[in-house]
Amino acid sequence: MANGQMKNTYVFSRYERLWHWLQTLAILALLCTGFQVKGLFNLIGFEKAVKLHNTIGLGWLIAFAFFVFWIFTTGEWKQYIPTSKKMAAVVRYYLRGIFKGEPHPVPRSKDSKHNPLQRLTYLLLALLLLPIQMVSGFLYWSYNNWEAWGLTWLNLSVVSIVHLVCAFAILSFLITHVYMVTTGHKVSAHMRAMVTGWEEIESDTEVEEWEKKRT
Amino acid sequence: MIAILRRKLPLAGRAGLPLWLILLMVSSPGPADDTAPGRTLAQQAVQEYEAWITADHADMEILQQEFTSGPEVTQACLSCHTLAAKQFHKTIHWTWLDPNADPSERIGKAGITLNNFCISIISNWPRCTSCHAGYGWKDASFDFSDETKVDCLVCHEQTSTYKKFPTGAGHPVSKPTVFKGNGKTFNPPDWNLVAQSVARPTRQNCGNCHFRGGGGDAVKHGDLDSSLEHPDMVLDVHMGEDGKNFDCIRCHSTTAHKVAGRAYSTPAAPDRRSLLEDDELPRIMCESCHSATPHVSGSKANDHTDKVACQSCHIPTFARVIPTKMNWDWSTAGRKKEGKGVIEKGPTGKPSYHFKKGDFVWEKSVVPEYYWYNGAMQTLTAEDTIDPTRVVAINMPQGSKAEPNARIYPFKVHRGRQGYDVVNKTLLIPHLVGKKGTAAYWGSWDWNRAFTSGMEQAGLPFSGEFDWVETKYHYPTTHMVAPKENVVGCSECHSPEGRLADLSGFYMPGRDSYRLVDIIGLLMVIGSLLAVIVHGLGRLFSRNGQGG
Numbered sequence: 224m225a226n227g228q229m230k231n232t233y234v235f236s237r238y239e240r241l242w243h244w245l246q247t248l249a250i251l252a253l254l255c256t257g258f259q260v261k262g263l264f265n266l267i268g269f270e271k272a273v274k275l276h277n278t279i280g281l282g283w284l285i286a287f288a289f290f291v292f293w294i295f296t297t298g299e300w301k302q303y304i305p306t307s308k309k310m311a312a313v314v315r316y317y318l319r320g321i322f323k324g325e326p327h328p329v330p331r332s333k334d335s336k337h338n339p340l341q342r343l344t345y346l347l348l349a350l351l352l353l354p355i356q357m358v359s360g361f362l363y364w365s366y367n368n369w370e371a372w373g374l375t376w377l378n379l380s381v382v383s384i385v386h387l388v389c390a391f392a393i394l395s396f397l398i399t400h401v402y403m404v405t406t407g408h409k410v411s412a413h414m415r416a417m418v419t420g421w422e423e424i425e426s427d428t429e430v431e432e433w434e435k436k437r438t
Numbered sequence: 439m440i441a442i443l444r445r446k447l448p449l450a451g452r453a454g455l456p457l458w459l460i461l462l463m464v465s466s467p468g469p470a471d472d473t474a475p476g477r478t479l480a481q482q483a484v485q486e487y488e489a490w491i492t493a494d495h496a497d498m499e500i501l502q503q504e505f506t507s508g509p510e511v512t513q514a515c516l517s518c519h520t521l522a523a524k525q526f527h528k529t530i531h532w533t534w535l536d537p538n539a540d541p542s543e544r545i546g547k548a549g550i551t552l553n554n555f556c557i558s559i560i561s562n563w564p565r566c567t568s569c570h571a572g573y574g575w576k577d578a579s580f581d582f583s584d585e586t587k588v589d590c591l592v593c594h595e596q597t598s599t600y601k602k603f604p605t606g607a608g609h610p611v612s613k614p615t616v617f618k619g620n621g622k623t624f625n626p627p628d629w630n631l632v633a634q635s636v637a638r639p640t641r642q643n644c645g646n647c648h649f650r651g652g653g654g655d656a657v658k659h660g661d662l663d664s665s666l667e668h669p670d671m672v673l674d675v676h677m678g679e680d681g682k683n684f685d686c687i688r689c690h691s692t693t694a695h696k697v698a699g700r701a702y703s704t705p706a707a708p709d710r711r712s713l714l715e716d717d718e719l720p721r722i723m724c725e726s727c728h729s730a731t732p733h734v735s736g737s738k739a740n741d742h743t744d745k746v747a748c749q750s751c752h753i754p755t756f757a758r759v760i761p762t763k764m765n766w767d768w769s770t771a772g773r774k775k776e777g778k779g780v781i782e783k784g785p786t787g788k789p790s791y792h793f794k795k796g797d798f799v800w801e802k803s804v805v806p807e808y809y810w811y812n813g814a815m816q817t818l819t820a821e822d823t824i825d826p827t828r829v830v831a832i833n834m835p836q837g838s839k840a841e842p843n844a845r846i847y848p849f850k851v852h853r854g855r856q857g858y859d860v861v862n863k864t865l866l867i868p869h870l871v872g873k874k875g876t877a878a879y880w881g882s883w884d885w886n887r888a889f890t891s892g893m894e895q896a897g898l899p900f901s902g903e904f905d906w907v908e909t910k911y912h913y914p915t916t917h918m919v920a921p922k923e924n925v926v927g928c929s930e931c932h933s934p935e936g937r938l939a940d941l942s943g944f945y946m947p948g949r950d951s952y953r954l955v956d957i958i959g960l961l962m963v964i965g966s967l968l969a970v971i972v973h974g975l976g977r978l979f980s981r982n983g984q985g986g
């Protein structure tokens with residue numbers, strides 16, 4: 224893919240990067256403390272883990288509200304609209320093309336940060352997995368209020384199972400996600416983008432009309 | 439990259455400020471005050487307590503006369519306190535029967551309910567009734583309506599010299615007498631001295647009987663023994679002499695001689711009001727003084743008080759000073775060597791075998807067992823049919839998670855082996871206390887005669903065939919509340935093998951897990967790991983690896 228000329232492009236705004244890393248920290252901390260609560264390992268003890276987990280969990284809920292606000296006021300949500308276009312090509316690329324040194328079928332640009340596979344993954348994450356985790360976590364946390372809120376039909380073991388399965392799913396996502404970061408044109412390219420905001424992108428990349436976020 | 443980071447940081451800090459502020463607000467429980475509100479409340483409730491009176495009993499001529507027996511003193515007391523005996527006659531301290539049960543069921547220790555210590559009072563009256571606040575209950579013919587038979591002194595005298603003789607049916611001795619059971623000499627009381635000393639009951643007064651239930655110090659309850667006569671705050675935060683120095687009646691509020699406390703079948707906690715809401719409330723419950731949300735506001739412990747009794751966390755172990763009896767096997771009693779009864783000492787210094795009673799196990803600093811408990815106990819009587827193939831619960835805490843009044847509550851569980859009727863499938867009452875030549879076990883050393891006599895005196899059938907059965911008896915643990923530093927930690931229950939491992943029917947984080955969920959979860963995680971490893975290796979050894 225090194226035939227085109229590379230151009231340094233600003234892809235991720237300051238808030239996006241801040242949010243990304245804040246959320247990373249939160250999720251890592253929630254995973255660690257959550258699995259300590261579950262007793263998978265013993266590093267900081269049950270009691271401390273519960274306190275940390277609940278504080279960070281609630282903080283994350285509040286911070287997520289800011290993110291939702293941002294994504295709608297800036298129109299960035301359009302970057303997550305799913306599409307089936309070129310999806311097959313992207314899947315084919317990761318399954319085969321990448322090993323042959325083929326170029327990415329949908330390279331990144333300022334107006335199109337995510338390829339179709341990413342769009343779908345992140346949409347599922349932001350629309351399904353994380354909200355379910357937040358709702359189940361919030362319910363778990365507010366167990367003592369269920370009666371007052373008329374939620375007596377709820378069952379703590381069901382809530383905990385949902386919360387736990389999602390925790391495992393988030394961990395799986397995290398593993399895959401960290402690995403995918405290394406698949407840029409250089410191993411460190413995507414990482415640099417999320418740290419500094421800038422990524423080298425082929426200058427002659429044509430952003431097709433369907434990819435552009437409409438303004 | 440570091441330079442970039444440094445350049446960005448102040449901005450990032452500014453942008454992130456509201457977030458961190460919110461995080462801080464959520465996480466800090468409020469002003470830096472670590473005094474739990476429930477503690478402050480309780481301290482206010484018990485400030486400046488001074489029991490003042492307007493009469494000195496030493497001045498009273500009627501108490502200066504010559505007395506020769508307890509009932510004579512009682513008569514003198516009643517000449518002023520004309521209602522006292524009438525009041526006392528109505529209380530459980532006098533009747534030893536469940537006030538709420540139908541009298542024909544004979545529920546109560548004066549009736550046919552049992553335990554697994556000396557099993558029943560019936561046929562053993564003179565010994566057991568040395569702890570009756572009365573005089574002369576030596577057999578079934580005792581007159582419960584005789585006001586002069588009330589023993590005022592045992593609860594009210596303050597010299598600590600007044601001792602009822604262990605087999606005297608509630609009477610002290612009239613001349614110095616040796617009790618063969620422990621070789622101690624009992625002296626007749628100085629009646630004038632003890633009569634003139636009377637005051638409100640102290641720990642010593644209540645402890646005369648309640649620290650020595652089962653016939654000896656620390657035998658029965660585990661959370662009540664003579665270490666509470668002069669406790670420090672580490673043993674009991676309320677009674678500690680270096681602290682508030684509570685007497686028993688500070689919490690066991692008393693009206694008209696009726697002492698608040700547990701009953702047989704009445705739930706002890708019908709409502710959860712505190713003194714702030716009703717200052718006439720008996721102070722018997724923790725919540726009466728400490729409120730239902732006693733911990734620092736926002737702490738998880740406050741969320742527990744609707745399901746977990748205060749005692750469960752605040753009494754980490756019982757019998758912390760003196761070992762208590764945990765097991766009693768009657769079936770091995772009667773061993774003699776060269777005509778003399780065998781007595782063996784165990785590791786705690788207490789007897790592990792006694793020829794009159796069998797094998798014992800004593801334990802110190804015992805971790806309680808936990809049950810759902812609504813304050814009511816179901817008790818077995820000597821009439822009830824048992825299943826001898828299982829451990830027989832002689833009494834059983836009542837309650838379940840579904841009941842709003844029930845809490846997880848700590849218990850001492852005393853286990854044992856005792857006689858049962860093989861044909862009728864009932865527990866048996868043995869006649870134990872008696873001299874040589876009587877049917878009593880300690881006179882005849884013949885269980886068959888002892889059971890026949892005991893059951894006959896209870897008016898119950900005995901087939902003549904007996905065997906031994908394992909039993910257990912539950913005592914609610916409520917005294918020996920430890921300082922907050924020694925409270926039971928979260929993970930002692932929130933762990934798979936913790937204190938609540940045996941309580942089922944509800945999900946508890948840290949304790950419970952579902953194998954299937956865990957397996958699915960781990961497969962997901964391991965699957966992702968394997969996938970990225972394989973993919974990464976593929977890239978490393980292909981064109982992508984070389985080209986990149």
Ligand code: HEM
Binds near residue numbers: 250
């Ligand atoms: C990335 C997000 C999160 C992950 C990975 C995560 C993970 C976990 C795990 C593994 C457990 C143990 C489950 C069990 O054994 O029953 C747990 C418990 C719990 N989680 Fe989360 N969690 C997350 C977010 C949240 C949020 C947003 C909240 C809500 C404020 C929350 C509240 C709780 C509560 C209340 C418990 C029960 C134990 C306790 O009180 O701490 N979690 N979590």
